[in-house]
Amino acid sequence: MHLAEAWRAMSCEGGEMSGEAVREFWDAQAATFDDEPDHGLSDDATKLAWTALLDDLLGDSLGDVVDLGCGTGSISSLLTRRGHRVLGIDLSPKMIERARAKAELEGLDIEFVVGDVQHEPVPERELGVVLSRHVLWAVSDPGAVVSRWSAPLADDGIFIAIEGVWNGAGVPADAAVSILESQFRDVVHIDLADRPVLWGKEVDDHRYVVVGRGRDEGARC
């Protein structure tokens, strides 16, 4: 069963899932998570495509990054290789265990912490980039997550939300755009469904990235 289907089946079972049930769900995915080409990035072409996408989105920026819901840390690794100092946060201890093991194997210095991005205190230092890939769809209030993690961004900081709609689960692009528009003056949506190299296969669902720049002063707490 596709991950999104399994998640939908679970979350439909009995209303709001407890924090423990959510952690157990993601812990159970950790061992096989990297089997998907876009998760493990074990194919050179896929890894290169994600590196190129990050280069396009981030340009010369080298600020500190938080990778929200970092999973097994594949994107954290790419960001570290670009020269960013990266903090990866994930509520699943098993995902973080794998992320740490992968970073050690690759000789990369990445800080990974177990934490819920809905409650984890945001860093006091200024951030250059906050990135979340395939995480907003899995939290109960994606707007609140974007709002609290936009706060530590520098004035020229960037929020990157890579999301989609797969097998009946996900965040539709217009909803993600409207969430970022509530925080940023400049919001750009880029369709990614027509780039099979990112996914390791042709896809016929919805995949996109929404990028927010220029934190809206009016949205600051």
Ligand SMILES: C[S@@+](CC[C@H](N)C(=O)[O-])C[C@H]1O[C@@H](n2cnc3c(N)ncnc32)[C@H](O)[C@@H]1O
């Ligand atoms: C589909 S995976 C994406 C992992 C990673 N971002 C990637 O793209 O490879 C979703 C991840 O979000 C994490 N997650 C879900 N809800 C979370 C929350 N409230 N706080 C932190 N992490 C969360 C899960 O544990 C899982 O690792």
